Amino acid sequence: MARPRRFDERQVLDTARERFWSGGYAATRMEDIAEATGLGKGSLYGAFGGKQELFHRVFDDYCGSVVDAVSRQLRGNDADAFERLSAHVHAVAAATAADTAHRGCLLAKGAAELAEHDETVAKRARTAIEALQKLLEDDIAACQRNGDIAADADPGKLAALVLAVLRGIEALGKAGASEETLTDIARTALAVLPRPAH
Amino acid sequence: MARPRRFDERQVLDTARERFWSGGYAATRMEDIAEATGLGKGSLYGAFGGKQELFHRVFDDYCGSVVDAVSRQLRGNDADAFERLSAHVHAVAAATAADTAHRGCLLAKGAAELAEHDETVAKRARTAIEALQKLLEDDIAACQRNGDIAADADPGKLAALVLAVLRGIEALGKAGASEETLTDIARTALAVLPRPAH
DNA sequence: TCAGTTCTTGACTGGTTCGTCCATAACACT
DNA sequence: AGTGTTATGGACGAACCAGTCAAGAACTGA
Numbered sequence: 001m002a003r004p005r006r007f008d009e010r011q012v013l014d015t016a017r018e019r020f021w022s023g024g025y026a027a028t029r030m031e032d033i034a035e036a037t038g039l040g041k042g043s044l045y046g047a048f049g050g051k052q053e054l055f056h057r058v059f060d061d062y063c064g065s066v067v068d069a070v071s072r073q074l075r076g077n078d079a080d081a082f083e084r085l086s087a088h089v090h091a092v093a094a095a096t097a098a099d100t101a102h103r104g105c106l107l108a109k110g111a112a113e114l115a116e117h118d119e120t121v122a123k124r125a126r127t128a129i130e131a132l133q134k135l136l137e138d139d140i141a142a143c144q145r146n147g148d149i150a151a152d153a154d155p156g157k158l159a160a161l162v163l164a165v166l167r168g169i170e171a172l173g174k175a176g177a178s179e180e181t182l183t184d185i186a187r188t189a190l191a192v193l194p195r196p197a198h
Numbered sequence: 199m200a201r202p203r204r205f206d207e208r209q210v211l212d213t214a215r216e217r218f219w220s221g222g223y224a225a226t227r228m229e230d231i232a233e234a235t236g237l238g239k240g241s242l243y244g245a246f247g248g249k250q251e252l253f254h255r256v257f258d259d260y261c262g263s264v265v266d267a268v269s270r271q272l273r274g275n276d277a278d279a280f281e282r283l284s285a286h287v288h289a290v291a292a293a294t295a296a297d298t299a300h301r302g303c304l305l306a307k308g309a310a311e312l313a314e315h316d317e318t319v320a321k322r323a324r325t326a327i328e329a330l331q332k333l334l335e336d337d338i339a340a341c342q343r344n345g346d347i348a349a350d351a352d353p354g355k356l357a358a359l360v361l362a363v364l365r366g367i368e369a370l371g372k373a374g375a376s377e378e379t380l381t382d383i384a385r386t387a388l389a390v391l392p393r394p395a396h
Numbered sequence: 397t398c399a400g401t402t403c404t405t406g407a408c409t410g411g412t413t414c415g416t417c418c419a420t421a422a423c424a425c426t
Numbered sequence: 427a428g429t430g431t432t433a434t435g436g437a438c439g440a441a442c443c444a445g446t447c448a449a450g451a452a453c454t455g456a
Contacts, residue, residue: 002432003422024311026224029413040435045415047433102314111373112310113222115300122300126374154386160379161386164366171365172358175309176324181358188352188359192390200402201452228444238405243445245403 009047012037017058021106025055025113055110056120062106063128070132074139081142082149085162086190092166093186096173104174108167133163150194158193165189207245210235215256219304223253223311253308254318260304261326268330272337279340280347283360284388290364291384294371302372306365331361348392356391363387 015037019028030051034041048054073088096104103109107128115122137159143149149158169182213235217226228249232239246252271286294302301307305326313320335357341347347356367380 001424001430003424003434005433006422007433022314024222024224026222027311030415031413034435040433041415042417042436043434051414102320104310107373108369109310111369112302112307115372115374116220122374125372129370129373129375157382157386160370160375160383161363161390164363164370164383164387165359166366167369168362168364168366171306171309171369172327172362174313174323175305175327176313176320177327177358184355185358185362188355189362192359192392194390199400199454201404201454203403204452227442229442238403239445240406240447241404249444 005043005047007037007039007043007047012039012044012047013058013061016054017062017106020055020058021103021109022101024109025051030054052118055114056124059106059110059121060124062110063124066105066107067128067131067135070135074135078142078146081139081146085136085139085143089162089166089186089190090183093169093182094179096169097179097182099173102174102176105170108170108174129163133159136162147196150196153194162189162193203241203245205235205237205241205245210237210242210245211256211259214252215260215304218253218256219301219307220299222307228252250316253312254322257304257308257319258322260308261322264303264305265326265329265333268333272333274340276340276344279337279344283334283337283341287360287364287384287388288381291367291380292377294367295377295380297371300372300374303368306368306372327361331357334360345394348394351392360387360391 012033016033019033019036023032030041030044033054034044037044044054048057070088073091074084076084107125110121111125115125133156137155140149140155140158140162144151144153144155149155165185169185172185173182210231214231217231217234221230228239228242231252232242235242242252246255268286271289272282274282305323308319309323313323331354335353338347338353338356338360342349342351342353347353363383367383370383371380
């Protein structure tokens, strides 16, 4: 009954993500996004409300997709749990090293810029982090069932440690650490995890 | 021979740091800083050049003071090296947890916002991180000499790991992790460091 | 006391940016 | 085809902001 949208909302969100990711929230102009997507500003505002709401959409999407991706990497049977954990940790190091533009992770960047003054962003980041920790914890528990990690260790605490290492790798990557340093951190972190005595 | 400055440069830098730290670079207005310091904009520009230069000054100062502070915490004799390391790691966790405003560390926040597009900031962050790693490495080597950490471990790699954990604690704190989680991470990280076999 | 120099103040400029508005376009249903 | 509804695009308004400038103030050394 009404004129249909000519643009794909998904695509606009992806483009907006790109802009916010590379420039940050404050430094990205709505007009940049309009030009990059080919939309007029009217359409942009009509469809998403405003800059803040658009960012919230983008940020929410991004957090969800990160958790999804990690979930795909870590879920599986007990036998491969340690291998999955190892692959994940190394993948984060490799991805961070490959990110020559040093944009890091939008979750970290957005939280750093806005969490203090934007409760919505703060809350979303918190739930994403909690989800990531839970995924790690489940995988570590699987490692323990399979005898790859000491059974008497607290999987929640090890998961928190691994998560801190992963976020730390991101942070160091943004500060310009070399690929070698990052992969060393990944390797060392996996090496110091408590193995079962035999 | 000329009219003397009425303001203390140090104090202005501290106030500017406060503003940049809490609002980020892009979202902080020079007029905010002028008002907060009581200076007119002309004085501000006359003394510091411009927004970017002022931020560079502030950022450089901050990086230096962080490295200094850590240096004071970590330098000392071999006998207390592990205790100093432990105290430092726990201090970072406690400070992060106490930072209820979640502003995190200006080094991380500034790098996150600007490193991608500002080579000066990127370089300064890099040298600060390298200095921190060196301090940790020296302390860990001291631990090894004192028999608190396995002598066959690579102190540089352990230092990189510890640094990643510390930066990760900061990042998780900003994302809203609880004090308990953060201190658990600190405790667990220290616990998994390789001890000498005896 | 006076001259020379630097500092201060705040109004002003020019450019930028968020968000709005409106005339027009595109479609669905009758 | 006609009508109602929603999308489009870009001009526009209002606020904001970095940086400048000029007139006057404060101080020192002569």
